[in-house]
Amino acid sequence: MSLPTNWMKNRACRQITIVLVSTVSVIHMITFLPLSKQLERNDHLKGKITHIGFLKVHKCGSATMSNIIFRFGIKNNLTFAIPKKGAYITNTDSLLPVRPTGHYDILIGHSIYSRKLYQYSFGTDSVNIAIVRDPVQRMISAAYYYRDVWAQAYLLRVPESNFIENLVRLPHVYDRAPFSFTRNAMGRDFGFSSSISINDTDKINQHLDMLKKDFKLVLVQERFDESLVLMKRTLNWDIEEILYIKMNANKHKVITLSSDLIKKLQETCFLDFKVYETFSKIFDEKVKAEGPDFVREVEWFQNVLQSVWEFCHTEQVGNIVKIDKSEWNEPFHITQENCSYMKMEAITYLPMLRDRHQKMNN
Template sequence: MDRRSLMWMTFMVLVVVTAVYLVIMEDQLAVRQTPQAHTSQDTGAGGNAGAAWGDTAKEAGGNLGAELGDPAALAGNNAGSVWGDMGEAAKSNAGAVWGEAKPAKLCILKTDTVFIYTPACGSDVVQSILFRFGYRRDLFVALPGKPGNPSILQDPRSGDILREYLLKPSAMAARADWDINILAHKVRYNRDALHKVVNGNAKYITILRNPLDRFETDFVASHLEKQFDVEQREHPPALRRYLAAPEFWEKRRMRVNSRCTTNCMAEALGIPVRGRGGNALPEPDGNGVMHYISKLESDFALVLIYEQLNKSLVLLKRRMCWGFRDILYDVSLLEPPATQRNARGESEKLQFRRLNGADHLLYYHFYDIFKAKVAAEGDDFHREVRHFERVLDKVSLYCSSALDDVSVANQTVVWGSEWDEEFVVTRQMCWSLRRKREDWDKLFRERYTHGSQSQRNN
């Protein structure tokens, strides 16, 4: 056999090797598209298969070179080496594919939720998420009997929510007893009272925020300066004047309006910080507050932290067995940034803390618990949070364009990942992300009154 024939045969061997390798890699890519539950034993199995293929290939290449004679030996050995290297690559890829796949975790969808609304803590974000979730899944979401009311009325003594305080869907008109799936309007926490109207399997959640940041946002957004009998002046602004002497302002607070101005998170969560008529009680001692906080710790499935909102929502997703589309939110619902915390002196911060001791104990207790829960989730949790933030950015970018420009495509796809399945974002869904409480109230009332069908794309 002449040299040209030998070279041609070697070339054909390499062609065959390449074709086999491509088939192997195509199979591996197919596996990556549909990961399954495998163990570390699969990694070894994949690696052993690749090694065996490589060794066999190398040996076959060497034998071929020997049969063809010395001039072709080098080419044959090279072919075997190439084939062997490909086998090693197959070993690595197969092992990585099987090794990366994780055992499937048992996850049971949870739909029944009570959210305790805390003012200026990002509650509008969580409230909107729950309304959208309930609407899309045809759940019974509690509504106040009076349209437009942000709160659900409670008996001032017992804290009970009477059935006549709630809107009753026409479909339930003949039923004496009916359970609520989701309650997210403002209501003061009282576990016994809520248990009478909400599904017994409901998970209780709330959200907390740094007390000084929370107060600043509420002061500005709600014009809390109107609560105090103090002369209005532009310079210095009312907020700075309040933080300079909070006790002075509180002593002059007008009683015609019972709006909370101190320990507002603690009050929303049922910690006794105000008496009848809205008058502030003497600041409870630390042991008294911690007694209530320990009860809340056992009652609440999760306490979200506003400063760690995205981590909080991913943790909520995991606890409730939800998807990314269930925890999406519109950034316009976020609270305005606080700017005064670092501008105050230590004495002023101490004065504020003395007036809001219950809120400080509450916030830092649950912040520590939240950090411990995040740490227990492991490194995979942080990768999921980063992926969720990318999804959130993609959806926000699409919605900002789609709602302002009719020429933009009617939908975009969020590809599946190891943490969630693929889903489609439509213009309709973008509108639902922007809805506020009053908008959701109208939609739910229309459904409960006329029995309209759920809009599945919301």
């Protein structure tokens, strides 16, 4: 997510200003809009893809992605497929129901991918999106996060000295389950069976072939800004709808694995490596197909992001940041209220969405 070295030069070429005004946020959040406003939203949505199944893959930047999609859905008065309680969608019965004439638009809760769940929620006109991450970095991040934040028992049993090395080198001692937060977690979230072994090449490839058909776009966490611009183009969204502030990041010391440990991890987390290699290759092909204009749009997006990040950290009530028109966006502005929603985590917005859902479907 680092900015390009020529960012300052690009920024100097485009005017982005912060001004003090009396303002009302352009986003009316967590409300059920009256019919007149719904019609305005529908007109605004012409051409935009609004039926979205987002597979929230653990420790792959999914919290940030969910926030982006949450804000898009609220802004445009869409209906979320959300669990009745908790954060996990286990099956169709776990979803809050819609009224008989209603339908779901967006799924952003944690779930294990299945065609039955996603087709039940959206029918055949939805676009499925997911995100993957380098398996080595994902495992390291998950190990520290689920040990330090969630106190997972199996991770607490691993000696703190050489924590990651012990976990990788001795999975038969510390990480024996076929799926865990640190073992084939991406494979689990993408719906692979826990009975698949590293030698079941045909079964692995068959499942990957299904996923390639079912997911129109799989983002790559290490190339997050490129991923968002590609998603914007795929869904025909606007730049202001993919702005973000990084969420749920757990700081830990930098760990570099030896080649032997990486080889060992490839054997243990074989599904994660297959998923990542498959979709990162497809992602490369999609980016190349966009042409040189794509690179310039990513640079402009990063330019806008930096201005928004700086503004959102000022927390000065009444200020707005104005983003001028470019070849990729119409002019728009961001308020401190917008910033507050970019910072909102699922633990806060899920209860709000449930309350909103009940009002919309009574």
